Amino acid sequence: KLADLKGLKSGRLRLAVITTAKYFAPEILGSFCEKFPGIEVSLKITNRESIIERMVANEDDLYIFGEPKTAGMEVEATYLAPNPLVIVARNDHPLTQEKRIPLEHLAGENFLLRETGSGIRDSLVRRFQEKGLRPRVRMELGSNEAIKHAIVAGLGLSALSLHSLNLDWGGGRLAMLDVEGFPVDRAWYLVHPKGRELSTLARTFLAFAIEQEPEIRATLNKTYQVLRADKQAIL
Numbered sequence: 001k002l003a004d005l006k007g008l009k010s011g012r013l014r015l016a017v018i019t020t021a022k023y024f025a026p027e028i029l030g031s032f033c034e035k036f037p038g039i040e041v042s043l044k045i046t047n048r049e050s051i052i053e054r055m056v057a058n059e060d061d062l063y064i065f066g067e068p069k070t071a072g073m074e075v076e077a078t079y080l081a082p083n084p085l086v087i088v089a090r091n092d093h094p095l096t097q098e099k100r101i102p103l104e105h106l107a108g109e110n111f112l113l114r115e116t117g118s119g120i121r122d123s124l125v126r127r128f129q130e131k132g133l134r135p136r137v138r139m140e141l142g143s144n145e146a147i148k149h150a151i152v153a154g155l156g157l158s159a160l161s162l163h164s165l166n167l168d169w170g171g172g173r174l175a176m177l178d179v180e181g182f183p184v185d186r187a188w189y190l191v192h193p194k195g196r197e198l199s200t201l202a203r204t205f206l207a208f209a210i211e212q213e214p215e216i217r218a219t220l221n222k223t224y225q226v227l228r229a230d231k232q233a234i235l
């Protein structure tokens with residue numbers, strides 16, 4: 001249809017994604033813009049709470065975050081890719097030598113937590129709460145990057161998305177701990193409010209994005225194998 005083609009020639013696509021999707025969103029937008037060079041794209045990167053606020057205020061075309069059922073409004077959600085959560089320590093931490101560490105053993109460790117409103121923070125705290133525990137918070141930091149630096153600086157452990165630990169980062173100073181219940185099996189979804197019709201461009205992007213799943217999974221698997229002592233792949 002003519003209108004459809006027009007939308008792909010010069011339309012505008014507004015995306016808002018949780019912090020961990022920034023490791024993949026620019027690449028995929030790059031290939032998408034190559035296909036549709038006339039379009040204009042904006043990408044907002046922020047935490048789960050702010051993403052949901054933006055969705056309530058109808059500020060973007062599409063959102064990427066996890067656990068869409070608990071977003072507090074009716075949504076349409078399409079599975080995009082895995083987003084596993086792992087416990088990370090500096091590679092000389094004594095716990096890197098242990099297997100199947102019960103979460104209880106981490107209760108005495110110093111933890112670096114993301115800010116309130118972060119989905120990762122919620123997910124980690126919930127894991128502890130399920131055991132009647134809470135993490136001992138050494139420091140709150142507003143970004144995954146700052147947390148990685150703080151781990152390398154020896155300030156404590158944290159929970160991070162495997163996406164934030166890709167091969168380019170950390171000069172090998174970060175290690176994944178083998179903790180019971182981890183990696184937490186999470187996922188990214190492409191989300192928009194139910195009943196709100198997507199633009200042609202947004203629909204085309206959604207279809208394009210979900211096709212990238214095998215590649216995203218392969219990259220994650222590589223990261224996982226590098227971080228695991230026994231090089232086993234699970235995803």
Ligand code: PGA
Pocket residue numbers: 018019020021046047048049066083114117118119120121161
């Ligand atoms: P957050 O979400 O930025 O809200 O912590 C990231 C994630 O859930 O992977």
